[in-house]
Amino acid sequence: MTTAIATAGNAAGPQPAVARAGWARQAVGLPEARWALAATALFAAGGLAQLAGAPPAVWWLLYLACYAAGGWEPAVAGGRALRAGTLDVDLLMVVAAVLAASIGQVLDGALLIVIFATSGALEAVATARTADSVRALLTLAPETATRLRPEGGEELVEAASLAVGDRVLVRPGERVAADGLVDEGVSEVDEAGITGEPLPALKQPASHVFAGTLNGTGALTVRVTREAADSAVARIVALVEEASATKATAQLFIEKVEQRYSVAMVLVTLALLTVPLALGAAFQPTLLRAMTFMIVASPCAVVLATMPPLLAAIANAGRHGLLVKSAPVMERIGTVDLVAFDKTGTLTEGTPRVVAVRPLAPSGLSENALLRLAAAAERSSEHPLARAVARAADERGIGLPEATGFRATPGQGVRAVVDGHDVTVGSAAVLAHGAPRAVRDAATAAAAQVESHGQTALHLVVDGVPLAVIAVADRLRNEARATVGRLAGTTGRPPVLLTGDAALPARAVAEAAGITSVHARLLPAHKAEHLREAQSAGATAMFVGDGINDAPALATADVGVAMGRHGSDLALQTADAVIVRDDLSTLPAVVALSRRARRVVVANLVIAGTFIVALSTWDLVGHLPLPLGVAGHEGSTVIVALNGLRLLRSSSWQEAAGEESRR
Structure with a gap:
């Protein structure tokens, strides 16, 4: 199916093109959801009408409306892909659904349309990112500043117009307008959004200050050392965008093989139709055989082998306080072998x-x-x-x-x-x-x-x-030490601490949590760099944080997890998953649940592949009756769907947590 590219916090500001792309994805995601809901409602209405004994024209009309509502978007997208020289499974599924209807199997075709429309809409909505959070980050720095004239006096100017060497006055309670050095005054400045330190920092002459940080009770005169486009806040935005652009697009198994499979399926179908006709075979039985092959070889069961287990695991994790934003993310969580924590607001x-x-x-x-x-x-x-x-x-x-x-x-x-x-x-x-x-x-x-x-x-x-x-x-959070220990056992590697706080409090918290690897006094870029180094060494990294300064690391990590209750808007939008109730104990459980889902996916793929190979071979070397082919195809679809939906049970979460705790 078509994969929506999941980018975190794509922003306006310095990158208007990226912002427009982010808004475009959001605009696509919501209509897809509405069309999927419409298709589902029409399918349900058609099924009820059929069960109630309504005239066939009534439920046929409802099913065909379902085809139109859920199938037009993948049909259009598939047509565009075809014009671009590629063939995707979405288009084949629409064709298979139409063929099913053409031989009287309108219910099967409508079900296929609903499945694809729903899964595509869920992915589009889950991976859509808006530019709001990064815009909010950029507005942390005030729009205006009080600039001191060289000849004396002051003037109100736009913060973006400040140049290196300008002197600005920051009154008590105001936000600093630009990165710079304090010339005069003493005050305490809240820098938690930039450095992660929980307590205000004392600022006096020669101290560094950052744009967007909040001044305390004293007045400061600051000499600008960086222009607005190069401020700490702007660099955080750039880091998030860069990490989002370079982070590999997650794909499920079927998406990785869909192009080759689709081409092969079409070629075999065409060969089954054209070769016998060229040799003088009758048209109707030849067409029926080719249609039968296309239906039994269509990868419906393969798609359902992948999506239901992952979506069921997402729903189960959500009920237990952890929101996973897409199926590819749930799949990727099970591969994590290194977990890095922020300190303030995360472990503490x-x-x-x-x-x-x-x-x-x-x-x-x-x-x-x-x-x-x-x-x-x-x-x-x-x-x-x-x-x-x-x-x-x-x-x-x-x-x-x-x-x-x-x-x-x-x-x-x-x-x-x-x-x-x-x-x-x-x-x-x-x-x-x-x-x-x-x-x-x-x-x-x-x-x-x-x-x-x-x-x-x-x-x-x-x-x-x-x-x-x-x-x-x-x-320290009550569950932090137990969570760290269980993650170490689950991933096979002890977690690490990446924090902007000072070394002494960082080491104290790490010791209390059972973490031995501590990196303190890190700016946002340094956290992301540590993760990139681990990834270069072959690790699949998860980062858990809550602040604005954690956003680059959340975007860089293979899996970024934000704390839900007190996490910043930027962290929540950038993250791939959110701990809704700030309960860290959900982390080892969701890793175990993801691994269980991946095992179910593998089992489902074996089942689906076996059915496809068996039915296709039967049709190629023998005579597979169309009703039997449809029954076998739909039967395999039902089997893998029900097998995946087992992960919806609350006991699956408990069993996964139990497996993890016994490691």
Whole structure:
């Protein structure tokens, strides 16, 4: 059948032609689905009319309408292919359906039309990609920027017009308009979309900033170092498009052999018709024999040998929380032998949480009392670490007093008056120099111990005296370690971690998850490059991620899997599959289910091939009655279809998961 080319996130912006192609695929996919539904409805109506004893003209008319609704598109496509010098199975299926109707087997022909129309529509819809997500990525960078004039003053200009060397002002809460270096100012910038780091990064003079990242509470003056077309965001778009264009188009077995098979089938059919006629044979029996051969040799059972098991596996996986976007993807999942994970939001929950409150010797206060002071001071801050502290107090049921005189200093922390005490929470910069040296050294040692585990240390200072160190970390998903272990057993190779986060937290999460191979501080291009290197070495790679920065890797991997609940639009559109409920335990199960589906496909192909060879040989060397040929052909079709549909049962998922867990 005709394969819709699955490209991920084809975009507008720098590549308008690619964008138009993406929209064209979407425009094709939806009408195909509507025509397939119409054909199915007409087929069902014809069947009901026939069972109800309606006049033959009624159900014949309904079946013929089914032919028209489901067959016109493959007929037109097959005609175009024929004019281009190729012959595909779609056209042969339409011809076989028409021939079946011409000898009175209108029901069989209509069923054939419905099967092909439905499978083609499912594939077209599943593989269609829109340009929306990449357009959204490009709009992360603001359309306008505040440029500072060399002679003084400022002006509002289009961000796309910024040139290298321009100086722009980025106010609190604004997005950075261009890649550049900070000239003046101090602030914290949320770079999670580009680098994957979960916490805002401190920016000060000489720090790099990226277009589209979100500025915090401080004002920054940025000197542009890259034009818009060469920004980090634009490079992510280009990487996604390049990976999508070069990623091999997935094909099912029948699609790989359809051209040769179709030509051979037509040549034999023509030979069966022309050679006997040239030797003086009667026309009618010769035509009947050739038609019989074309029907019994048509690869209906071969197509159904492939599609139903894979589509049934897709439906089964969907019921268990994993959406696979096409049959070729489901087929390919079973070949995966290397799994790579992103860290933040994938192996971890993506939300910083307080994991410990460490009182220092002179505090004399309980953990809850210390957390109460810290949370009261942090409550007015929008920083992710502040929200983690406030959430921890709420989860423990700690009531918070009012705080006054709140002040936030980028890169340091917050300060407020709580219950008459001067409370400061933040980095090591907030340690009071007036406190005894031994206390400051104890606070520094406690923070170093926290950070050695890949956690973030927050100092709590009350009235100038360090009283506690609060450890904050992104928590590992509950099922992550078991999933990593089972994937290692299933694929025969331990998973790897590819993250843009710093080395210490990356190693801490990897150790907790049971991963030994860690690559940290990776930009989007570096993640994709690691996957390409593995593929060059012969690996079939699956990448699991959730962020904008993961999109190039998702597009490059043989199978890209996105986290559904909190995944970015670009990641969800680029991925081949989506974990709807963010439950990583579905991954080893779907790999096992795909392998089971592939085994069913092989068994079905053996069954279908046996029937085709036997019936075709009978027709060639003997006399195969047409009704018996149709019965044998349809019987093999029913057998392989029912065998494939066994994978719809929930027990198939459980059995596949059980097979995987016993490895």
